[in-house]
Amino acid sequence: MTGPTHAAVRRERILQAAVRQGLLDPExxxxxxxxxxxxxxxxxxxxxxxxxxxxPVLHSFAAKAxxxxxxxxxxxxxxxxxxxxxxxxxxxxxAAGFPPERIVFDSPAKTRGELERxxxxxxxxxxxxxxxxxxxxxxxxxxxxxxxxxxxxNSQVGGGAIAAMSTATSTSKFGVPLSDPGVRRRLLxxxxxxxxxxxxxxxxxxxxxxxxxxARGVAQAVExxxxxxxxxxxxRIVGIDIGGGLPVNFADDEISPTFxxxxxxxxxxxxxxxxxxxxxxxxxxxSVLAKNGFMAAYVEYTKSAGGRPIAxxxxxVHVATRTVFGPEAWPVRIEAHHxxxxxxxxxxxRQDVAGPACFAGDLLARDRALPSLEPGDLVVVPxxxxxxxxxxxxxxxxxxxxxxxxxxxGDGRTEFTLLRPAQDPWELPDxxxxxxxxxxxxxxxxxx
Ligand SMILES: *Cc1c(COP(=O)(O)O)cnc(C)c1O
Numbered sequence: 001m002t003g004p005t006h007a008a009v010r011r012e013r014i015l016q017a018a019v020r021q022g023l024l025d026p027e028x029x030x031x032x033x034x035x036x037x038x039x040x041x042x043x044x045x046x047x048x049x050x051x052x053x054x055x056p057v058l059h060s061f062a063a064k065a066x067x068x069x070x071x072x073x074x075x076x077x078x079x080x081x082x083x084x085x086x087x088x089x090x091x092x093x094x095a096a097g098f099p100p101e102r103i104v105f106d107s108p109a110k111t112r113g114e115l116e117r118x119x120x121x122x123x124x125x126x127x128x129x130x131x132x133x134x135x136x137x138x139x140x141x142x143x144x145x146x147x148x149x150x151x152x153x154n155s156q157v158g159g160g161a162i163a164a165m166s167t168a169t170s171t172s173k174f175g176v177p178l179s180d181p182g183v184r185r186r187l188l189x190x191x192x193x194x195x196x197x198x199x200x201x202x203x204x205x206x207x208x209x210x211x212x213x214x215a216r217g218v219a220q221a222v223e224x225x226x227x228x229x230x231x232x233x234x235x236r237i238v239g240i241d242i243g244g245g246l247p248v249n250f251a252d253d254e255i256s257p258t259f260x261x262x263x264x265x266x267x268x269x270x271x272x273x274x275x276x277x278x279x280x281x282x283x284x285x286x287s288v289l290a291k292n293g294f295m296a297a298y299v300e301y302t303k304s305a306g307g308r309p310i311a312x313x314x315x316x317v318h319v320a321t322r323t324v325f326g327p328e329a330w331p332v333r334i335e336a337h338h339x340x341x342x343x344x345x346x347x348x349x350r351q352d353v354a355g356p357a358c359f360a361g362d363l364l365a366r367d368r369a370l371p372s373l374e375p376g377d378l379v380v381v382p383x384x385x386x387x388x389x390x391x392x393x394x395x396x397x398x399x400x401x402x403x404x405x406x407x408x409x410g411d412g413r414t415e416f417t418l419l420r421p422a423q424d425p426w427e428l429p430d431x432x433x434x435x436x437x438x439x440x441x442x443x444x445x446x447x448x
Contacts, residue, residue, distance in 0.1 A: 004343065005252070005253040006253075007253040007291075007382075008253060008335070008343070010036070010408070011294055011335070011380060011382065012337070012341065012342065012343050013408070013412070013414065014034055014036070014406050014408070014414055015296055015337060015341035015378065015380060016340060016341035016342065017341075017414035017416075018032065018034070018296070018341065018404070018414075018416070019339070019340055019341040019378075020341075021416065023402070023404055023416060024296055024298070024341075024378065026298050026339065026376055029402065029422065030297060030298050030300075030314035031295065031296070031297040031298075031314040031315055031319065031401040032295065032296060032297075032401050032402050032403075032404060032422070033293065033294070033295040033296075033319070033384070033388075033389035033390075033401050033402070033403045033404070034293060034294055034295070034296070034403070034404050034405075034406050035066075035068075035071060035289070035292060035293045035385055035403060035404070035405050035406070035419060036292045036293065036385075036406055037074055037292075037405045037406060037407050037417075038406075038407050038408060039291070039292035040071075040074060040075070040078070040288070040289065040292045040385075041074075041078055043287075043288055043289075043291075043292060044059070044075065044078040044079065044080060044288065045078075046258070046259055046260075047059050047259050047282075047284065047288065048079065050258070050259035050260045050262070050263045051259075051263060051280070051282075052263075052274050054274075055274050055278075055279075055280055056279045056280070057279075057280045057281070057282065058081045058102060058104075058279075058280070058281045058282075059079075059080050059081065059281075059282045059284065060080060060081030060082050060083040060102065060103070060104050060281055060282065060283050061075045061080045061081070061082050061083065061283075061284065061285060061288055061289075062083045062085075062244050062283045062284065062285030062286075063082055063083060063084050063085070063089040063092060063093055063285075064085055064089060064285060064387075064391070065285025065286050065288070065289050065290075065386035065387055065390075066285075066289045066293070066385060066386050066387075066390040066391075067088075067089055067092050067390060067391075068390055068403060068419050068420050069092050069095050069096045070096075070405065070417075070419040070420075071289070071390070071405075071419060072092060072093060072095075072096030072098070073096040073097055074405070075096075075288070076096055076097050076098050076102075080102075080288075081098065081102035081103060081104065081281070082096070082098045082102065082103050082104070083103075083104045083106060083244070083283040083285075084103060084104070084105055084106070084107075084123075085105075085106050085107045086107060087111075087113075087114050087117070090103065090105060090114070090117070090118065090123070094121075100121040100122040100123045100146075100147065101122055101123075101124075101147065103121075103123045103124065104123070104124045104125075104126065104241065104281060104283065105118045105123050105124065105125045105126070106126045106128075106152065106201065106203075106283070107128070108128040108129070108173060108174055109128075110125075110128075110132060112135065112139070115132075115135065115136060115139060116139065118147075119136070119139060119140070119145060119146065119147070120146075121146075121147075122146035122147040123147055124147045124148045124149070124150070124199070124281075125147065125149050125150070126149075126150045126151065126152045126199070126201035126241060127149070127150070127151045127152065127197075128151075128152050128174065128175060128176075129175075129176060130176065130186070130187075130190065133151060133190055133194060133197070136149065136194075136196075137193070137194050137196075140196060144196065145196050148198055148199050148238060148239065149196050149197055149198065149199065150197070150198070150199025150200055150201045150239075150241060151175075151176060151187070151190070151197060151199075151200065151201065152174060152175035152176065152201040152202065152203070153175050153176050153178050153187070153200060153201070153202050153220070153221055153224060154167070154168055154172050154174055154175035154176060154177045154178060154202075155168050155178060155202055155204060155216070155217040155220035155221060156168060156169070156170045156172075156177055156178060156179045156180075157204060157213055157216045157217045157220065158170075158213060159205065159209075160205050160206075160207075160208035160209030160210060160213060161208035161209075161329075162206075162207055162208035162326075162329045164326075164329075165205055165206040165207050165208050165209065165329075166205045166206075166208070166209065167203055167204060167205045167206070168202075168204040168205055168213070168217050174203070175201075175202070178220065178224060184224075184227075187224075188227070188228060188231050191228050191231075191232060191236060192231075192232065197236075198236060198237060198238045198239070199237065199238060199239050199240070199241060199281075200221045200222075200224060200225050200228075200237060200239075200240050200241070201221075201240075201241040201243065201281075202217050202218060202220070202221040202240075202241070202242060202243055203217075203242075203243025203244060203245060203283060204216075204217030204218070204243065204245060205217075205245050206244070206245040206247070206286065207245075207247050207248065207286060207329075207330075208247060208329070209245055209247060211246075211257055211261065211262055211265045212265060212269070214245055214246075214262070214265070215262070215265040215266050215268065215269035215270060216269055217243075218240070218242045218243075218266060218269065218270045218273060219269045219270035219273075221240055221242070221270075222240060222270045222272045222273050222276075222278075223272075225237040225240060225278070226272065226276075237278070238278070238279055239278050239279030239280060239281060240273060240278050240279075240280055240281070241280075241281035241282075241283065242266070242273070242280060242281070242282055242283075243282070243283050244282065244283040244284040244285050244286070244287070245284075245286075246259065246262055246284055246286070246287035247286075247287070248286050248287055248290040248291060248383065248386075249291075250290075250330075250331060250332060250333065250383050251333070252333070253291075253382070255291060259284075259287070285386055285387075286386040286387065288386070289385040289386035290383050290384070290385050290386040290387075291382075291383050291385065292385045293383075293384050293385020293386070293388070293389070293390075294380055294381060294382045294383070294384055294385070295315055295319060295380070295381050295384050295388065295389050295401065296315075296337070296378050296379065296380045296381070297313045297314040297315035297378065297379055297381075298313065298314055298339070298376065298377070298378055299311045299312065299313050299373050299374065299375055299376065299377045299378070299379060300312050300313065300314065300356070300375060301375055302373055302374060302375060308350075308351070308352055308367070309349055309350070309351035309352070309372070309373075310351060310352040310354055311351055311352070311353050311354065311373035311377075311379070312354045312355075312356065313353060313354065313355060313356070313364070313379050314355070314356050315355055315364060315379065315381060316354070316355015316356050316357045316362045316364065316398070317355055317357045317359075317361075317362045317393055317395050317398075318355075318357065318392050318393050318394065318395055318396070318398035318399075318400075319384075319388055319389040319392060319393075319401060320332065320355070320364055320381065320384070320388055321388075321391070321393040322387065322388075323364060323388075324355065324361060324362055324363065324364070325361070327363070327366065331365075332364060332365070332381050332382075332383060332384065333381070333382050333383065334353050334364060334365050334368055334370060334379050334380070334381060335370075335379065335380040335381075335382065336370045336371045336373055336377060336378075336379060337377060337378040337379070337380055338377060338378070339376045339377060339378060341378065344370075344371040344373075344377065345371060346371040346372065347371070347372070348369040348370060348371060349369070349370065349371070349372045350367050350368065350369050351367075351368060351370060351372070351373060352365065352366050352367065352368070353365040353368060353370075353373070353379055356396075356398065357395055357396045357398060358396055364379075364381065389401055389403060390403070394431070397425065397432070398425075399422060399423035399424065399425045400420070400422065400423045401422055402418065402420060402421055402422035403418075403419040403420040404416045404417065404418060404419060405417040405418075405419045
């Protein structure tokens with residue numbers, strides 16, 4: 001057997017420090033999440049280095065992957081831009097300090113109000129369809145835009161392993177389907193009609209998509225850009241937004257594929273992207289944050305049913321929604337730790353790791369070989385920095401856990417900063433529909 005990875009040792013250290021400092025407590029703080037801010041910085045550095053220095057690139061972080069404002073602010077400081085897809089994400093990006101010229105607004109359902117706000121601020125906008133292009137043209141009313149405006153094309157190169165993550169299928173809801181009959185011609189006409197339209201956007205999909213497929217999607221976008229310029233007889237296309245979607249390895253601690261590997265695929269399939277003076281925007285989400293976050297939860301009880309050992313923990317559907325509803329597509333690793341945070345050793349026992357929610361499918365792992373879990377142990381769920389605890393699901397009124405940023409200094413000292421406070425289940429949040437500010441008990445006495 002090989003020893004623990006560097007990443008596993010780091011997680012164990014962080015966990016032990018978190019227990020010592022009371023950030024995890026079997027009575028008060030049953031579930032907590034951690035974002036490794038040193039890791040985020042290193043990942044963003046790797047992303048910047050992967051792309052050729054001669055090409056002006058704005059790496060915009062896809063806010064939906066982790067929309068906590070302090071996380072976005074950290075990415076802003078690291079030199080990234082921000083890709084937003086709703087008014088809520090735009091509000092968070094602005095709150096995090098992104099200047100409008102480093103924000104890109106993508107959404108298939110932008111309202112007039114949202115477009116007005118974005119255009120007024122000077123946020124870049126990628127239109128999704130012909131109707132939206134016409135709407136933007138009416139709004140601009142002949143005025144030059146403050147920001148760069150593009151159109152999303154669907155290269156229709158096909159899907160990956162997870163249907164819900166594949167945006168470049170022939171019938172995808174996203175973008176202008178370039179190979180449908182007559183559509184290419186119609187889009188070229190749109191470029192003639194709309195002199196403000198200067199960017200091409202594509203995002204071929206996400207987790208489960210092979211790199212060749214993604215790079216072929218980008219190649220289609222570049223080819224179309226060259227066709228636009230040729231047909232118009234001018235240099236119209238200023239830049240290409242190649243989207244995000246680099247898949248993440250959820251099986252172990254290896255970072256694979258890397259941004260370098262993806263850039264090598266782009267060079268092979270779409271060399272013109274880097275050779276014709278285009279500006280480039282990227283929109284990576286999962287690949288920036290997933291492996292820089294983990295969560296940890298206490299085991300409350302253990303039992304056996306039908307011969308299967310089951311550990312009931314405090315991490316479930318509210319923080320691992322995709323894994324619980326799509327366990328085949330979204331398996332996560334589980335690590336067993338003692339209540340002190342120290343990694344558990346010992347004989348592996350096949351067991352279910354369940355969440356606290358009241359439906360049978362609320363399982364983080366089924367029949368998983370782990371050291372035998374006992375009440376008071378901690379389970380760690382690595383690779384959950386994107387699309388997990390940052391995107392909570394309010395089933396069963398389960399509270400959102402605290403999220404802590406963590407840095408480890410040269411002397412091995414672990415320093416935590418609170419990125420999001422835990423919800424107190426005894427305090428009703430605003431979205432519970434309860435408007436009174438007094439304690440629940442007081443109100444019931446008064447009305448009862
Ligand atoms: C979701 C999304 C992204 C980010 O995808 P990741 O797989 O997290 O990198 C980028 N661009 C668009 C348009 C998206 O919808």
